[in-house]
Amino acid sequence: MLKPILIQINPLDNVAIVVNDHGLEKQTVIEEYQLTLVDDVPQGHKVLLKALKKDEAIIRYGEIIGYANADLEAGRWVNESVTRMPEAPELDKLELATRPAQPLESLTGFTFKGYKNKDGSVGTKNILGITTSVNCVEGIVDYVVKIIERELLSKYPNVDGVVGLNxxxxxxxxxxxxxxxxxxxxxxxxxLNPNFGGEIMVVSLGCEKMQPERLLNMTAENKRIALADEDIIQLQDERHHGFESMVAHILTVAEQHLEKLNQRQRETVDASHLVVGMQCGGSDAFSGVTSNPAVGFATDLIVRCGGTVMFSEVTEVRDGIHLLTPRAANEDVAKDLIREMQWYDDYLTAGKVDRSANTTPGNKKGGLNNIVEKAMGSIAKSGTSSIVEVLSPGQRPSKKGLIFAATPSSDFICGTQQMASGITVQVFTTGRGTPYGLAAVPVIKMASRNNIANRWYDLIDISAGDIAVGKKTIEDVGWELFEMILRVASGEQQTWSDRWGIHNSLAVFNPAPVT
Known part of the structure; x- marks a missing residue:
């Protein structure tokens, strides 16, 4: 039998998680802590290191993640049934930009091979994106996409694919x-995502509320999209006589854009052009110990190269907001963080739920008792840099560096919203496993533990599991991830989701009423 292994993250913690693959049985002696288990404890779940009285704090990551709802003896399995969740940090009592990080030492000499765009951005793929103004046209756009993939793409070898932005x-x-x-x-x-190369076409029905002109001509913070009339295809136009006429029209316009995209070639560019989104889904108790800290290390490396990293998921940041506002580059950025937290608090309240609704059955099975514990592990993806900008959902950044891009925590909505904010690569950490992927942006999936990486060997791109058993450090895996990001961005390594063509539908966040 393997030696019992527990991980205590912070010396202040009064709980530690079980590392052993099949958990630990009752009466197991853990000599390191002079502790005997009084319950069977599954892998990833917490063991109480010292006795607690009712209402005393349960501490992990050096932070209070709950309170005991009864007297608990040392060696107990600390799960949801014995835990009371604390209140969220009060937003009007937070430190603002009191501890902005010192600038990290610059990293130079790192490059990738990307597609340069006229606006200065750099894509990691070369894709034709077909924008739709309304869901009514989705069926026809999907029909056309299949024709392009089957009959046209072979004529344009430098084009990686075609995506309907439904x-x-x-x-x-x-x-x-x-x-x-x-x-x-x-x-x-x-x-406007850099992976579409500035070649924009829109398919419209004609009678919808969101007319193409309204969609394209945004104001102030957004860039106007100037299109020729022929780039906007309206299916209700009188020129169309039947379905095949509509299809032929879309194909004609699509070929014009494919010809332009096909002229693009990968060029060596500095790593400062990276725009990487960090996300987690199917998290477990290892996520905040292995994969997310390794992602945080890679985040710092990208920022040190002058690149941009976005972290998101408001509900999974909310309980750690007191650790983030001090890291803001200035008070305005800190106030912007608070603005997004308050907006989402109000949004959830209007729906008669709160942040506790976030935690899934899979999270709990993986050892996460509540959203507080989940959030403490989630924010590790942000690394240690100062936060230089905060984006409302779907906004584009105006700065480089570490950015909080506010999104819901839903994997699919977060991915869509980060893509709108301009990411060209995404890193997705998981403890429970997921086949999630995006068609337009390569998604690197990182496992928090080796057993899921080994079982899902042809879906998981990289594992941080060796950190848990002491075979590698956070820094080791962080460097491995950083180097993989450069290879994927260069088209030199294909992610498993791209290899299999596993791509989720876009899920645009709509908090407005539906009539």
């Missing part, structure tokens, strides 16, 4: 509601 918005919605800015801005900015 969504569930555009009509039957309160188009003038204040919150409608979120989906409209998101769809607008999706078309």
């Amino acid at each position: 969504h569930l918005y555009g009509c039957g919605v309160a188009i003038d509601a204040p919150a409608a800015i979120v989906p409209i801005r998101t769809i607008h900015n999706l078309a």
